[in-house]
Amino acid sequence: MASDAPPAGLWPAARLALGTASALGFARFAYGLLLPAMRDDLNWTLAQAGAVGTANGLGYLLGALLTTALVRRLGVATAFRVGMALTAASLAMTAVSGDYLVLLAVRTLSGATGAVVFIAGGVLASRAATGSSTMPITVYFAGTGLGIMVSGVTVPLLGAHWRLAWVGLGAAAALATLASWTAADDDDRRVPAGRARLRPLRVPALAYLLFAAGYIAYITFLSTYLADRHASVVQVVLTWTALGTAVAAAPAVWSRPIAEWPGTRALATLLAVLAGGAALALTSSATPVALASALAYGATFMGVPAAITALIRARTPAVDWAATLAVFTTVFAAGQTAGPWLAGLVADHTSTAATLGWTAVLCTAAAALTLAERPAATDHQPQPTEGARS
Numbered sequence: 001m002a003s004d005a006p007p008a009g010l011w012p013a014a015r016l017a018l019g020t021a022s023a024l025g026f027a028r029f030a031y032g033l034l035l036p037a038m039r040d041d042l043n044w045t046l047a048q049a050g051a052v053g054t055a056n057g058l059g060y061l062l063g064a065l066l067t068t069a070l071v072r073r074l075g076v077a078t079a080f081r082v083g084m085a086l087t088a089a090s091l092a093m094t095a096v097s098g099d100y101l102v103l104l105a106v107r108t109l110s111g112a113t114g115a116v117v118f119i120a121g122g123v124l125a126s127r128a129a130t131g132s133s134t135m136p137i138t139v140y141f142a143g144t145g146l147g148i149m150v151s152g153v154t155v156p157l158l159g160a161h162w163r164l165a166w167v168g169l170g171a172a173a174a175l176a177t178l179a180s181w182t183a184a185d186d187d188d189r190r191v192p193a194g195r196a197r198l199r200p201l202r203v204p205a206l207a208y209l210l211f212a213a214g215y216i217a218y219i220t221f222l223s224t225y226l227a228d229r230h231a232s233v234v235q236v237v238l239t240w241t242a243l244g245t246a247v248a249a250a251p252a253v254w255s256r257p258i259a260e261w262p263g264t265r266a267l268a269t270l271l272a273v274l275a276g277g278a279a280l281a282l283t284s285s286a287t288p289v290a291l292a293s294a295l296a297y298g299a300t301f302m303g304v305p306a307a308i309t310a311l312i313r314a315r316t317p318a319v320d321w322a323a324t325l326a327v328f329t330t331v332f333a334a335g336q337t338a339g340p341w342l343a344g345l346v347a348d349h350t351s352t353a354a355t356l357g358w359t360a361v362l363c364t365a366a367a368a369l370t371l372a373e374r375p376a377a378t379d380h381q382p383q384p385t386e387g388a389r390s
Contacts, residue, residue: 010128010135010136010139012124012125012128012136012183013125013128013135013136013137013139013140014139014143015179015180015183016080016121016124016125016128016140016143016180016183017139017140017141017142017143017146018084018143018146018176018177018179018180018183019080019083019084019117019118019120019121019140019143019176019180020117020118020121020140020141020142020143020144020147020302021143021144021145021146021147021150021176022084022087022088022114022117022147022172022173022176022177023083023084023087023113023114023115023117023118023121024114024118024144024147024302025143025144025145025146025147025148025149025150025151025244026087026091026147026150026151026169026172026173026176027056027087027090027091027110027111027113027114027169027173028056028060028110028111028114029144029147029148029151029219030147030148030151030155030165030169031052031053031056031107031220032219032220032221032222032223032224033151033152033155033156033165033223033236033240034155034162034165034166035049035220035221035223035224036223036224036227037159037160037161037162037165038162039224040160041098041160041162042098042100045344045348046221046224046344046345046347046348046352047341047344047345047348048100048344049224049340049344050220050221050340050341050342050343050344050345050347051104051340051341051344052103052104052107053107053216053220053339053340053341053344054337054338054339054340054341055103055104055105055107055108055111056107056108056110056111056114057111057216057333057334057336057337057338057339057340058108058111058333058337059107059108059109059110059111059112059113059114059115060111060112060114060115060329060332060333060336060337061111061115061330061333061334061337062108062111062112062115063083063111063112063113063114063115063116063333064115064119064326064327064329064330064332064333065326065330066112066116067079067115067116067119067120067322067326067329068322068323068326070082070116071119071120071123071322071326076120076123076124076322077120077124077183079116079120080116080117080120080121080124080180080183081177081180081181082116083113083114083115083116083117083120084117084173084176084177084180084181085174085177086109086113086116087110087113087114087117087173087177088170088171088173088174088176088177089170090106090109090110090113090170091110091166091169091170091173092166092167092169092170092171093106093109093170094106094107094110094166094170095162095163095164095166095167095170111333115329115333118329119322119325119326119329120322121140122137122140122141122305122309122325123321123322123325124140124183125137125139125140125309126309126312126313126318126321127318127321134255134258134259134306134310134313135251135255135259137258137306137309137310137313138250138251138254138255138258138303138306139251140306141250141302141303141305141306141309142247142248142249142250142251142302142306143248144247144302145243145244145245145246145247145248145249145250145298145302146244146248147244148240148243148244148247148298149240149241149244149245149248150172150244151169151240151244152236152237152239152240152241152243152244153237153240153241154168155168155169156223156233156236156237156240157233157237159233194317194319194320194321194322194323194324195320195323196320196323196324196326196327197315197316197317197320197323197324198324198327200315200316201311201312201315201316201324201328203264203369203370203372203373204264204267204308204311204370204373205327205328205331206369207264207267207271207366207367207369207370208304208308208328208331208332208335208366209331209332209334209335210335210362210363210365210366210369211271211274211304211332211335211362211363211366212331212332212333212334212335212336212339213335213336213338213339213342213362214335214339214358214359214360214361214362214363214365214366215274215301215304215336215339215359215362215363216335216336216339216340216343216359217339217340217343217355217356217358217359218278218281218297218355218356218359219243219297219301220339220340220343220355221340221343221344221347221352221355221356222239222240222281222294222356223236223240224352224355225281225285225352225353225355225356226239226285226290228351228352229285231285231287231290235287235290238287238291239287239290239291239294240294242291242294242295242298243294243295243297243298244298245295245298246294246295246296246297246298246299247298247299247301247302249299250298250299250300250302250303250306253299253303254266254270254299254300254303254306254307257269258303258306258307258310259310263373264307264311264370264371264373265371266303266307267304267307267308267311267370268367268370268371269367270300270303270304270307271300271304271363271364271366271367271370272363272364272367273296273299273300274296274297274300274301274304274359274363275359275360275361275363275364275367276296276360277292277293277294277295277296277297277300278293278297278356278357278359278360278363279356279357279360280292280293280296281293281294281356282353282356282357282360305332308328309325312324312325312328339358339362342358343355343358343359346358
């Protein structure tokens, strides 16, 4: 008789998902909601606004480079907890000063700590998955949607009070830290972090770089794009709520394709839908079109890291997951470091619509690249965990 019990590892993954809610939903993507108020108050150009996003991406890159060493020294779960606590502190610190250099430094810090959370939590979610199931992985990444929804409902209502919004995001991240603290036992303190395995993942790595440079422009500049077209606060709230809801609902749509479709087919499909969602917003800023664009984008963009993590899990031994995921996060960070600044620079000479076009073009290129790859022999045959190997 079939069991009605939830899949193994789902509850720990749901608590770990507070990590992506904090590290990405609050520390990374909420900046797009705050950007219009900060830009007006601090008299920024779009290139300056993009550079602040780039600073966060640079911090993410530095954090990715440091995570493997932290995992070796502290263990995966402890690295996750420390990253969560420091992310909450960095969010609150963003309200301290309007000085451009100070904001660049604080946003760099939040990027670095967010990368530690992202990688460590991804490894813990991969370990929670059993057999060919990828549900804990997709649930973990879907936590980003919760962060986006909370931000989308609250931040626009604060209007020009961007400092208060950052304090509120810091408080929310602190609560997430407490709630996720015991999501995983740190029983792997002495387990080596392994080494990165890139040879079987060269094509996904290049596609991930294009995705990272592309996707970030949409979510960074979406509110600015809508504001330039005189969208109401209600429309901005609805659009971001739809986006966050779609991210949270993505596991129901993508868990099976990511687990069962061969090779990079699921990854290519995600990238293609993502590109289409960004392009759709260029056709009109009317509320129904903006909502449809946000739904398509939200339902797919965090599915890409989930698909990448599933490929890592399928193509590498478990002992090498942390090191390999750290390298992929470095690739991801490099792309999203350059993306906002370059897109903002283009937009300064054209219009904010160019930022959404940037997302559409780069994600289309990434989708085309992944379609060319043949399935690897190990696809969808998860490697044994440390316990099974011993």
